[in-house]
Amino acid sequence: MTTTTAPLQLLRGALAGRPALPPLTPAAYARAHATYEAHSDQRALLAGWLDEVLTARLVGPGPRTVLSVGPGDGSVDAPLARSLARHGGPLTWVAAEPDAVVGDRCRARLAEAVGPGGSAVLHTGPFGTVGRTVGADPVDVVLAVHSLYYVPDLHEAVADAAARLAPGGAVVVLLAPLEELCQLTEAVASASHRWWSGDLPAALGAAGLRGTTARLAGRLDVTPCTDPTSATGREVLDFLVGADCTALHDDARRALLDALAAISTEHDGRRTVPHPVDAVVATRA
Numbered sequence: 001m002t003t004t005t006a007p008l009q010l011l012r013g014a015l016a017g018r019p020a021l022p023p024l025t026p027a028a029y030a031r032a033h034a035t036y037e038a039h040s041d042q043r044a045l046l047a048g049w050l051d052e053v054l055t056a057r058l059v060g061p062g063p064r065t066v067l068s069v070g071p072g073d074g075s076v077d078a079p080l081a082r083s084l085a086r087h088g089g090p091l092t093w094v095a096a097e098p099d100a101v102v103g104d105r106c107r108a109r110l111a112e113a114v115g116p117g118g119s120a121v122l123h124t125g126p127f128g129t130v131g132r133t134v135g136a137d138p139v140d141v142v143l144a145v146h147s148l149y150y151v152p153d154l155h156e157a158v159a160d161a162a163a164r165l166a167p168g169g170a171v172v173v174l175l176a177p178l179e180e181l182c183q184l185t186e187a188v189a190s191a192s193h194r195w196w197s198g199d200l201p202a203a204l205g206a207a208g209l210r211g212t213t214a215r216l217a218g219r220l221d222v223t224p225c226t227d228p229t230s231a232t233g234r235e236v237l238d239f240l241v242g243a244d245c246t247a248l249h250d251d252a253r254r255a256l257l258d259a260l261a262a263i264s265t266e267h268d269g270r271r272t273v274p275h276p277v278d279a280v281v282a283t284r285a
Contacts, residue, residue: 007259011187014252021189021243026099032239033072039236042218042275046145046174047076049216049279051083057170058084058091058140065092065139067164069127069157070147072097074106077143081113081120091118094139096130127151128160138166145174146277148200149193155203162207162284171209171282174216175200180263180274181220185241188256192242197278204282211282220275222260 024032037043058064064084071077077093085091091114097103103122110120123133128151142161151157161171176182178196185193197213204211220240224233237245237256248256264271 007255007262008183008187011184011252011255011259014249014255015188018249018252020191021241021245021247023192024238024242024244026101028238028244030073030102032235035232035235036220036239039221039224039232040218040275042216042220042277043076045216045218046277046279047079049214050076050080050143050145050172050174053172053279053281054080054084054141054143055087059088061089063090063092064088064141065094065137065166066141066143067094067096067130067134067139067161069096069142069144069161070098070150071095071106071143071145072099073102074109076145077106078109078113081110081118085113085115085118089117091115092121093118094121094123094130094134096123096125096127098124098126100124127157136164138169139164140166140169142169142171144172146176148173148175149195151194154195154199155206158200158203158209159207162209162282165284169283171204171211171280173200173211173280173282174277175280176277177215179276181240184256184259187259188241188245188248188252189243197280200278200280204280205285208285209282210285211280214279216277216279218275218277219272221270221272222264223269223271225260226257226271 068077081093093110093114095106097106103124107120107122114120123130175197224230225237227233264273
């Protein structure tokens, strides 16, 4: 693994004593997210993994229910639901999404994906309050794709997920490890992400769950980040750290780009960095 200790130290030094960067507005977050995903191959990797894992778990003629934590606009969930709807009985997909605007888009996508025999349900609010919409009905899968960074208490969220599982059910989580790229995120805007995949095992164990983990080794194209005039580069940096990087002082921006360069490799004129995610399937121990 490439070591980035010196560049990280310089970055932290350049940021020391300066105010935290302003958070992204919902609209800016959505734009930056779309740009970031377009520059990474991770989305395709996790979509393929999810399709394989959930299809294997949810085969059979009976009704099936998935509860998705923070699915955003449904760009991951809807294709997955469409695939699963072809492999078994009626499919109910519950989306717990705090943002009402993207939640409505997610529900519309899911309603089309699950087909006439299925059901798409939106809970507009955090995961911890989903019972207000769906009661205590058990589910076959609780799915959290890059969403547990933002829950206030990871142990509580995992315990809530475990308590909702039907017999034989699973909690399926995709969460980034605090390595290389995410070390830059934590250095620049530590408040933007509360938890990483290394925090999961303790939370799973406390909830009576046992997880198996697969590392999906994606890569992120950071080529445009070095161009100060590139709107694309700014959005990639914004989403990378989870904050508005236009507020970075020049020396801190240089330190961030130096740290990014230290973990990058070049091929065919493009610079990419490791963009892994840990994919976890947890069942009752």
